[in-house]
Amino acid sequence: MNLASMTSQLLFLLLLSTGIFFFAKRIGVIRRNIRSGRDWDGSDRKAERWATMARVALGQGKMTARPVAGVMHILIYVGFVIINIEILEILIDGLFGTHRVFAFLGPVYDFLIASFEWLAAGVILACIVFFVRRNGIALARFKSNELKGWPSLDANIILVVEVLLMFAFLSMNAADAIAQSRGLDHYVPAGSFPVSSLLTPLYAGLTNAGLIAVERGMWWFHIAGVLAFLVYVPYSKHFHIILAFPNTYFSNLNPKGQMDNMAAVKKEVDLMMDPQADPYAAAPASEGPPERFGVKDASDLTWKQLLEAYTCTECGRCTSECPANQTGKLLSPRKIMMSTRDRVEEIGKQREAQGGEWKPDGKSLLGDWITEEELWACTSCQACITACPINISPMGIILDMRRSLIMEDSKSPESITSMFNNIENNGAPWAFPAGSRGDWTQEV
Amino acid sequence: MAHRGRSQQGAAAIGPKKYNHTMSSIHIPTMAEMTASGQAPEVLFWVGCAGSFDDRAKRITKAIARILHASETSFAVLGQEESCTGDPAKRAGNEFLYQMQAAQNIATLNGYGIKRIITGCPHCFNMLKNEYPELGGQYEVLHHTQFIRELIETGKLRMSGDQPFKGRRITFHDPCYLGRANGEYLAPREVITKLDAELLEMRRCKQNAMCCGAGGAQMFKEAEPGEREVNHARTDEALETQPEVIATGCPFCNTMMTDGVKNANQESNVEVKDIAELIAEAADLLEAPAP
Structure with a gap:
């Protein structure tokens, strides 16, 4: 193991722990804020709750009520969930100084990388459609007063960052594929690159050193971006990617018309109403403030x-x-x-x-x-x-x-x-x- | 409007055919009376405030009563012993008043040992069905369209051979407290189907139906400042289907849609009627055995 590799592994570890630290800290704050609310009992009907969560959050059951937004959202959702398998590989590579550690899977690996690439393309497409809906077509519900300022910016930041991350992911693959074809050190032939091959012309003219710089640069940009996103998400409306699950688990399972009796x-x-009650009796001592x-x-x-x-x-x-x-x-x-x-x-x-x-x-x-x-x-x-x-x-x-x-x-x-x-x-x-x-x- | 001529013709042909509203021939027993004579009805007809006091809604109440009578349903009303379920008070934030009403009503209902209730008001339906049980009032509660469906299915209520609504264009406005609140979208539609009418669905119907604007105690106050009235917007959606009749299943929706039709100057073309009224006109009520 050489010094450069060790430095890069340490840097990676530092980056990762910083990201996780700030994410966890923010989660702690949100958790405390939520728990400061009054009691509510959601411990009943567990099977029905799991089923509701599976249908509504996991299965995106209510999204397609609006077909365009629904289909695009499912594309981003599936892309997000599945591309996270790739994040696992990036984490292992980063921590242990390996390169494409899952390459030994052979054809399975080729299939995985190819599907990540198609999903990345899908995510980019969906994000562009969403961006245009928000800013170009300007649907009424995206132009209301309450969205002025930060909420609109928040939405656009997320869309732009997602596109950048996917672009970095595809560029990394494109550069990697060229490096593989040149037989460069570490770049073992692995993966199938149906989408990123479109980017090959961008990087084909680079020297070996330039190529490695692009591949490494995109790799670092991608993972640093993912970690920054991790810290950003709980400050953003985008936190629904996690909270949608507990929130649907704790869905109201009663008829919608049923309002609680205080x-x-x-x-x-x-x-x-009690005829036996003594109207002059002192109020029973209550525990705590009313x-x-x-x-x-x-x-x-x-x-x-x-x-x-x-x-x-x-x-x-x-x-x-x-x-x-x-x-x-x-x-x-x-x-x-x-x-x-x-x-x-x-x-x-x-x-x-x-x-x-x-x-x-x-x-x-x-x-x-x-x-x-x-x-x-x-x-x-x-x-x-x-x-x-x-x-x-x-x-x-x-x-x-x-x-x-x-x-x-x-x-x-x-x-x-x-x-x-x-x-x-x-x-x-x-x-x-x-x-x-x-x-x-x-x-x- | 393109459909004006035909609709006018339709509206003229629909009016009450078989029943003369001034004719008083049916005795509606109260629970007090029945109990005094040692009887217990199978169902209690919970009339509701609108159905008891509002002139337009009273016609719906009478239609339900005639249907119950003609189908030989053993029923009674509470009469003066009935009191507001507390829905508008509760939805306006007055939980005390609501719970006082609920306690009083539950005492009355339980005192008579009521098991099964039918009502023409989805707000009463929702309260009795969903909110009273926890306070000690547990009953089987049916909306009148559910009960009418049951009567037709069991053969207790027959449609007349000469169907006054055959082929007529009828659209149904879902009441929030029957539809979204309690998931009942089918019963009213199945009953309308029995009329041999052409059932037209609005652009937004069933779980996506737009509110008439009366719920949540809005019925009892002026609307907040805005561009237009909710009931006018909803009536426009109903009129888009070019109906001859807008069918309702809630006395408040009926008021709101009637006002909306007037506002659109369509009252000579389009009638707003409760499903119970449609059935009372179309079923063989007079052929039922005399009481």
């Missing part, structure tokens, strides 16, 4: 809802199916998820800065990020939930926030207040006397 309210109602009704801030959400916020990849299918949004109202279900994520991130940062203890900062998700106008535009139609390719429920957060508006702040549009009064007084949302409820029976 246990705290049930306790009080039971007490009120829970707030509904959701005012991100800290009132369940961990599952926070997981959804981190999982959202801002595709906007929810918003484009939302009847309120379609008719020009302020509500955008995607923005509800994005605001939630922004706020939980902010709370997390403050908590960290204050040594693990979060002191309220006078701001809240409801009010400073999400307005009442947005909440009151929801028709609770569940189109957003149905449209989400990974079963996120923006509607759940919206309705939980209405609970806070009503039960904590008594804030509602006047007509809603009258509706409440009517139900309370007449048992109907309109001001008809309860006694006339059966009048229709006289007219049949």
